[in-house]
Amino acid sequence: MFNKILIANRGEIACRVAATCKRLGIASVAVYSDADAKAKHVAACDEAVHIGGPAAAESYLRIERIIEAARASGAQAVHPGYGFLSENEDFAEACKAAGLVFIGPPVEAIAAMGSKAAAKALMHAAAVPLVPGYHGDDQSPDLLRREADAIGYPVLLKASAGGGGKGMRVVERGEDFAAALASCKREAASSFGNDRVLIEKYLTRPRHVEVQVFADTHGTAVYLFDRDCSVQRRHQKVLEEAPAPGLSDALRRAMGEAAVAAARAVDYVGAGTVEFIMTGDDFYFMEMNTRLQVEHPVTEMVTGHDLVEWQLRVAAGEPLPCTQQQLQLTGHAIEARLYAEHPARGFLPSTGTLKHVRMPDGVEFVTSAHAGGPRAPVRIDSGVREGDTITPFYDPMIAKLIAYGASRTDALQRMSRALQACEVVGPHTNVEFLRRIVASEAFASGDLDTGLIERHRDALFAPSHKPLDAALALACAALLEREGNGEGSAAARASSPWDALAHWRLNGDYRRTFNWNDVESDVQLAVTFVRDRDVQELEYADRRAPFAWWASGAPHEYGATLGHTRVTGRVFIDGDTFHVFCRGEAFAFEWQNLLAHAADAEHGEGRLTAPMPGKVIAVLVASGTKVEKGTPLIVMEAMKMEHTIGAPAAGTVAEVLYEVGDQVADGAQLLVLESE
Structure with a gap:
């Protein structure tokens, strides 16, 4: 077995690999970019080496810098994680040439399947x-x-060297083919060269x-059963589960x-x-x-097996830990990917600082399951912490929530509870969408397909029916507490009523x-707060x-009664924005801030703005068009x-403000459109 390995990746997969290394007593080396100097994966490893600028092309995709880091640190092997260079045959070959073990398949296998x-x-x-x-x-x-x-329409165009839903x-219809082909090729060239x-x-x-396979250098190959990954948006997975229901x-x-x-x-x-892609009981290789x-x-x-440990042992030349006959399925597991994105705006990535993060109670990364012990009801794999920033440089994943149960129904209930316990303040997230x-009914019943x-x-995407009254009561409670008034506040506990004058009146x-x-x-x-001597009400x-309220004493926790209804929850205050989490729902209220929010970029009169930070790769119109x-x-x-930005109304382009290749910030005005 290895004494030290370098992890050529970032985020939750780097943390995940480091966790198994720690359990096995193997030293781990992280690599990091300028944007990741204080990242969680850097802290999770025993050593860390800086490899370049914030963009992936300046750091995590620089083969020579990663090889230099591995050799300088004394690592014996390199784990590529997933994404970045994990399926790059040149990287695997470079590791081999440098005398490093690539913890992955042979170069020839990567090339064949690439x-x-x-x-x-x-x-x-x-x-x-x-x-x-074709x-x-x-x-x-x-x-x-x-x-x-x-072949006959509809057809699917796919980047030959692609993956992750990119270049698809x-x-x-036949008349749409040329435009789709051009866009597909453009995205494929950008993503995969x-x-x-x-x-x-x-x-x-x-x-x-899909089916998880494993093979060793001794001629043994096994499958560790299947996973259903049908729930997708934009060809990228949202929910996954094992085993696949209904097989x-x-x-x-x-x-x-x-x-x-296929592996052999x-x-x-x-x-x-x-x-595989399936229709009925028919399946086809993808x-x-x-x-x-x-x-x-x-x-x-x-x-009940740690797959990263299997990777390390196989790469070290050991045989697979189990035969096919020894492998067994026990229970059911569901994974939800918690992303910083805006589902209502086409799942556009969202960036910003994670000002408040609270995950459900759970075990992080590997559990006792690797040794055949009881599985944790909830597992959380994450590569970020509160205070970290989701940047436009990398995948916007915040965490993976994995719920386990004796049956699919049990796992489903635990996943529902876990999602209800998630609290994130900062970027937009897909938490409510996942809930x-x-x-x-479709997902609960197992009626699954990619559409x-x-x-x-x-x-x-229907309008939500949230407990607005309860959330407003908690927001008012938090505001009153912040101002030092009412039950639970320091002022209310003062010995004299003159120390708490704000809501006390001598008469009336x-x-x-x-x-x-x-x-x-x-x-x-x-919302009107009324206090008549000892009686409080909300209108x-x-x-x-x-209306009565209290602060529990624990950070952000409040309670209130409104009429005969009692509600408890958590309120995180960010300036004058009160983020309320109660009854499994999330709310955000701005207090006394009546400034109009900027209209959605694609619905603005005569103005089109960038829906996210990024680069302009095509300008399809000119002034006067x-x-x-x-x-x-x-x-x-x-x-x-x-992401294609379309005209919100008929009109004439007055001015184009950016050129191809320009980097633009979120909300930057891209062009001026004079509406008819």
């Missing part, structure tokens, strides 16, 4: 089922169009089911054996994931990821109206009810994903 087109040919030879499509070398647009026409487009694409028949209502034992075995056959076809070694997957914790929970999916979110969009009552702005809906709310929406509503105007790139 090209989707070449991988399809290998799988065809290995008798692994394939979706009808995987050829000829990339001329005319030929690609003819192939798409022959669904084309519904290779604009080759392949075409596949787009299957309607398919499931995305018969025979189907599960057939998929596992097909996955092992390229003489695979280490951890890999074979991804691709093989030659690395550990983001969703590997659900497999760890249901098998809605988990609570949806679940779009098919249930109306319900998942005291009335005060608190003006709140509901940040989520931008609706003004007025809201033409209702008046007795007449446009219709919805006409594409500018294409931006953020976190390697393209």
